[in-house]
Amino acid sequence: MERKIGPNLTKDQTGLLKYWVGKCQENMLPVRRDVSPADLVFCLPSISIVERRPCGTYAFRLAASALRDILGTECRGKELDQICGRSVPWYEALNQAVGTKSPVFGQTPCGHRRVHNWMRLPLEPTDNGHQPLLCYDRIELLDARTPLRRETMFVTAHAFRKNKAALARSAA
Numbered sequence: 001m002e003r004k005i006g007p008n009l010t011k012d013q014t015g016l017l018k019y020w021v022g023k024c025q026e027n028m029l030p031v032r033r034d035v036s037p038a039d040l041v042f043c044l045p046s047i048s049i050v051e052r053r054p055c056g057t058y059a060f061r062l063a064a065s066a067l068r069d070i071l072g073t074e075c076r077g078k079e080l081d082q083i084c085g086r087s088v089p090w091y092e093a094l095n096q097a098v099g100t101k102s103p104v105f106g107q108t109p110c111g112h113r114r115v116h117n118w119m120r121l122p123l124e125p126t127d128n129g130h131q132p133l134l135c136y137d138r139i140e141l142l143d144a145r146t147p148l149r150r151e152t153m154f155v156t157a158h159a160f161r162k163n164k165a166a167l168a169r170s171a172a
Helices: 013-021 065-071 080-084 090-100 157-170
Strands: 047-052 058-062 104-109 114-120 131-141 150-157
Touching: 013 114, 013 131, 047 090, 058 065, 058 080, 080 090, 090 114, 090 131, 104 131
Parallel strands: none
Antiparallel strands: 047 058, 047 131, 104 114, 104 150, 114 131
16 A cells, blocks of 8 residues: 655655655665765755764764754754753654664644654664764744644655655655
8 A cells, every 4th residue: 555645744855755765775775975965955954964873872963053943052963862862753763764774754743833844864874883864854833724733753664675666656
């Protein structure tokens, strides 16, 4: 059964997912060096790179300007625990993306008519055993006509391995 995930994604998330899928190789996640900031201009202020270390901790390697606004501090070089603890959806989404080797995305309400749209996209592990993840975070103000939503998280478990073309179509 093909599941349409498009309505649950913002325009930027859809573009980022298509970009990520296009970088996937046969049975291989995208490699970090192949992710170009020039290709991500449409959503660059919302892009971060988080790295899972072999010991299981996560650290910000690159922090989006939008993330600095969301968390109120510079995150680059700091461990995730230092910035926001092990709160959901941060750790759960990162762990799901690493564990399934697939995109994880969702929305978290954060104040009156505001929503945190986020996405976690795993990249190929490095030679030193670190697992980088391409992350998207953006707070959006909902207009009065948009229904309020509860927190959501979608895991596209192993979707890219089976049929990356089907995943790209479902994001459309």
